[in-house]
Amino acid sequence: MRILRIVSAFLRAAILKETAYRAELAGNLLRSVINIGVAVGGLAVVFSHTSELSGWRLEQAMVLLGVYYLVQGIVQTALSPSLNEVVSEVRKGTFDYVLLKPVPSLLLSSTRRFVVWHVADVMLGGAIIAIGLIRLEAQITVGIAAVFVGVMVGGVAIVFSIWLALTTLVFWFVRVENITMIFQLFFDTGRYPVEIYPFWLRQLLTFVFPVAFITTVPAQTITGREPLVAIWLAPLIGILALLAAARFWRIGLSRYTSASS
Amino acid sequence: MPPDISVRQLVKHYVVPERAGGLRASFRSVLRRKHRLVRAVDGISFEVERGEVVGFLGPNGAGKTTALKVLSGLLHPTDGQVDVLGYTPWDRRAEYLSRITLIMGQRQQLFWDLPAADSFLVNKAVFGIDDAVYKRTVDLLTELLDLGDLLTKPVRQLSLGERMKVELAAGLLHTPRVLFLDEPTIGLDVTMQQRIREFVTAYNAETGATVLLTSHYMADVKALARRVIVIDQGKLLYDGALAGLVQRYAPHKTITVHLERSVDLPDLNGQAEVLSVEGLQVTVRAGKDDAPEVTGRLLTQLPIADLSVEDPPLEEVIDQVFRGDGP
Numbered sequence A: 001m002r003i004l005r006i007v008s009a010f011l012r013a014a015i016l017k018e019t020a021y022r023a024e025l026a027g028n029l030l031r032s033v034i035n036i037g038v039a040v041g042g043l044a045v046v047f048s049h050t051s052e053l054s055g056w057r058l059e060q061a062m063v064l065l066g067v068y069y070l071v072q073g074i075v076q077t078a079l080s081p082s083l084n085e086v087v088s089e090v091r092k093g094t095f096d097y098v099l100l101k102p103v104p105s106l107l108l109s110s111t112r113r114f115v116v117w118h119v120a121d122v123m124l125g126g127a128i129i130a131i132g133l134i135r136l137e138a139q140i141t142v143g144i145a146a147v148f149v150g151v152m153v154g155g156v157a158i159v160f161s162i163w164l165a166l167t168t169l170v171f172w173f174v175r176v177e178n179i180t181m182i183f184q185l186f187f188d189t190g191r192y193p194v195e196i197y198p199f200w201l202r203q204l205l206t207f208v209f210p211v212a213f214i215t216t217v218p219a220q221t222i223t224g225r226e227p228l229v230a231i232w233l234a235p236l237i238g239i240l241a242l243l244a245a246a247r248f249w250r251i252g253l254s255r256y257t258s259a260s261s
Numbered sequence B: 001m002p003p004d005i006s007v008r009q010l011v012k013h014y015v016v017p018e019r020a021g022g023l024r025a026s027f028r029s030v031l032r033r034k035h036r037l038v039r040a041v042d043g044i045s046f047e048v049e050r051g052e053v054v055g056f057l058g059p060n061g062a063g064k065t066t067a068l069k070v071l072s073g074l075l076h077p078t079d080g081q082v083d084v085l086g087y088t089p090w091d092r093r094a095e096y097l098s099r100i101t102l103i104m105g106q107r108q109q110l111f112w113d114l115p116a117a118d119s120f121l122v123n124k125a126v127f128g129i130d131d132a133v134y135k136r137t138v139d140l141l142t143e144l145l146d147l148g149d150l151l152t153k154p155v156r157q158l159s160l161g162e163r164m165k166v167e168l169a170a171g172l173l174h175t176p177r178v179l180f181l182d183e184p185t186i187g188l189d190v191t192m193q194q195r196i197r198e199f200v201t202a203y204n205a206e207t208g209a210t211v212l213l214t215s216h217y218m219a220d221v222k223a224l225a226r227r228v229i230v231i232d233q234g235k236l237l238y239d240g241a242l243a244g245l246v247q248r249y250a251p252h253k254t255i256t257v258h259l260e261r262s263v264d265l266p267d268l269n270g271q272a273e274v275l276s277v278e279g280l281q282v283t284v285r286a287g288k289d290d291a292p293e294v295t296g297r298l299l300t301q302l303p304i305a306d307l308s309v310e311d312p313p314l315e316e317v318i319d320q321v322f323r324g325d326g327p
C-alpha cells in the first residue's frame, strides 16, 4: 500500500513536470510516431523483395517490432529515467538523500522518475502487435495470451536487470554513460528476429545478452511459431536475473557506503 | 535519560588511489594501483544530550562531513561505536531514518522544475506521514521559516537563500528528533544566514530536537551553540562551552584604556604591544599571563578614566586553534 502511494506520488510529480513543458511533450510524441512509422516502413520495404526472412513473414516480423517498441516504451517510461537519475545523483552527491529515506534504496531508485510521454511507444507498439495479429488471422486463446504476458514480463525483468546491473557500476566508475550506450546497441538488435543474425551473434544474443528473450521469444509465442527455446525459460531467467541484479546492487551500495564522496 | 548521540572512538579512513602524473605513470598505476590512506576521522568521542544544539567546528577537510555521514548512516565507520537514539546508524533501519535528518547546504533534494510543494508530497508518501500531521508540520515550518508563497513557485525560480529555506523544510517534514546540519548557511548572504540561524533556534525551542551542526561562519556558531566540538585532522581538539574555548585558546587579551589627559605611555617592559592610539584611547595587547601585571602597571602609572580587558574576537581564537599553536 505504502509502495503504491510512493509510486503514485512520483508519478504525479512526473506528470506535472512533463506538462510543465507542453511544447516539448508534443515534439516528443511526434518523434515517437515518426520513429515507429519509419521502422514499419522499413519492414515493408524488406518484405517487398522477399516473402520470408529466416522463416518470418511480414506480419510476424511486425508483431516482433511491436513487442520491441512495447518493451522499449516500458523501459523508457519507467526504468531508464529512474536509473539514469541514480547515475547523475551519485555524481552530484545527492544520491545520499535516497539512502536517507526509510524505504529500500533499490525500490526508491527504480521507481522515482517517469517520462510519461514514452507511454506513446507502448501504445503504438501494442497497436502494431494488434495489426500484425489481425492480418495473420491468429487465433489468440486466453491460454496463449497468458503465456505471452508471462514471457513478456520475463523479458522486461531481464531488461531491467541488465540495466540495473550496468547502473550499479556507477558505484565503482563514476562515468557509465558509455556502458548504457552499449546496452542500447544490443537492445536495438531486438528489432529483428535473432534468426537473421549469424550463428555466433545469435548465441550471444540468446545466452549472454539475452535480447532473444525480450522480443523474439514473445513474438514467437503469440504468432504461433516454434519457440527458439523452451518458453518457461523466459520467466525463469527473468527471475534469476532480477535476483542477481539486486544482489549486485547491494554489493555496489556497500562499496558506496564504505566511501561515498 | 541516555544521551541522544553517543560516539566512542569513531574512526573513518578512506582508501584513495594515488593519482599519478604523466602518461607513463598513469599506465603503471592502472596495472598496479597505489593507495593512500586518508584519516578523515581519527578516533573521536562525544555525547550529545536530548535538545542540545552543538556546533561542530573545524577547518576544511577536518572530517566534519565524514562524521555527520557516519552519524546519519550513509557511511560505515572503519572502527568505533555510535549510538543515536538507541540505533546503530549504518544499519539504516527505517525507524532510525524516520527519526533523523541530514541536510547538506551544498546538496539539494527538491525537484528542480517543480514547486517545492510537489516534492513535499513525495516526501510525505515516502515517510508515510498522515494528512493531519503533515498539514500541522507544513504550517509550523511555513511560520518559522516565513515560507509565504515560496512553496508554490518552481524551485528553479527561487533565490539561493529561498531555496535553502525550502530545502530545510523538506528535510524536516517528518519531524525528526535529531538534526544533522552540514553547512546550512553556506553561500548565503548575511541577512539570510541570520534568518536560518533564528530558525534553528526557534525550531529547537519549539520541538526540543537535538541539533548537531557544522558551519564555518563564526556568527552561526556564536548565535546558535553554547557548546562546541572542535576537530582538526580527524582528531578532537576541544569539547565544551564556547566561552571556555576562548579562555583556553585565546593567547592574549586586549586592554583598552581611556586617559584623562594626554601623557607619554610608560615602558611596558616588552610585555605588551601598543595596537593603537586614537586621541585619548589607547589599545594594547598583552599575553594572557602578563595581562594582570600590565593592567596593574597601566593603572598605577597613568591617569586613567576607564579601562577594559577583553578576549580577542572568536574568529581569532579559532584561527589560533587551527594553526595548532594554542596551549
Ligand SMILES: Nc1ncnc2c1ncn2[C@@H]1O[C@H](COP(=O)(O)OP(=O)(O)O)[C@@H](O)[C@H]1O
Pocket: A259, A260, A261, B014, B015, B016, B038, B039, B040, B058, B059, B060, B061, B062, B063, B064, B065, B066, B067
Ligand atoms: N569519499 C572520499 N574519499 C576519499 N577521501 C575523502 C572522501 N570524502 C572526504 N575525504 C577526505 O577526508 C577528509 C575529511 O573530509 P570532510 O569530512 O569532507 O571534511 P570537512 O567536512 O570537515 O571539510 C579530507 O581530507 C577529504 O579530502
Ligand SMILES: [Mg+2]
Pocket: B064, B065, B066, B182
Ligand atoms: Mg564538509
